[in-house]
Amino acid sequence: MDGKLHAVIGAGTGVAVAQSIGMEPVETAVLMGAGIIAGLVPDLDTAGKLANKISLSHKMIQGFVRTTGILAGAYAWFGLSGYAMYIGLALGIFLLLIAPKFSQKLMLLISGVAVIAAGLAMSEIWVWLSGSYVAGAALVAHRSYTHSIIGLIFFAIIAFYVNERFAMEGLFWTLVLGYASHLLADMRFIPGNKRGIKLFLPFSQKGV
Ligand SMILES: [Zn+2]
Known part of the structure; x- marks a missing residue:
């Protein structure tokens, strides 16, 4: 699915979480932003716009x-x-x-490693975990591990530590559900997704 749609669905997820816990507009906007990020993150494994933005050209x-x-x-x-x-x-x-x-993927890998180093230097778990995610996304094939349950669990661990750090109500669930919304939107039952995603990697290669 297109990146813009993923962003819109992620934003909607953030708003829905904010609504469900009765948040003020400002906090709602923050969760909306978090939802957009989480909704876009799985496609870091593509040599695309998002990957370009967070790595050196x-x-x-x-x-x-x-x-x-x-x-x-x-x-x-x-x-x-x-x-x-x-x-x-x-x-x-x-x-x-x-x-x-020096391909885009290599730059993404280098950027991920740099973020890991920065996170370790600052002793910020969520930072070096995020760097690991980025470096990992640079190494795997598109729509493989980032679009699997294992990817979702890894991201949920990052979300846990992000939430520990910033302690904001609804943040953890916005991130996790935003990420999950991306996987759902890439699944085969949605019209236009021919390939689907390998949700059960590494246990099954089957596209769902
Ligand atoms: Zn995707």
Whole structure:
């Protein structure tokens, strides 16, 4: 399903939770935001817009590595001689060759690892758990583990610690139900979803 629809359903989930516990408009808006985030998170496993937003642009990194390679090569060619020149040229060529390898998925993985490191440094469980989720999403195939019960449980653990940290009524359930709404909306019984999701990974590959 389309990202915009997931966002709308996630927002609706947040509003519904807020309504059910009789919240004020401001808190309702916060839960709405939390619902949108939770409703979009499972698609981090796609090389898509959301993944792009939270990771450094792979195109930018590619350009940077390529430019550095050209500069290193030029510097070696014009400024160095003998061994040093060959090493400089080899380094330049090496950088040009690896530049295209900086894919969006790799940047997402690197970003996830950076968030894990930051979370560990700050001793914030929810931060490094979120980083683990992001890094994991970068490594798995689209609509696999992030769209399974295991993914939902992992996200619920993150939601638990987010709620511990920010202690807001309805936050935990908004996050969990927002995430669950995404899985539901991607299921086969919804018209337009041909593939469905592998809800029972790793125990079953069957799409539901
Ligand atoms: Zn999805």
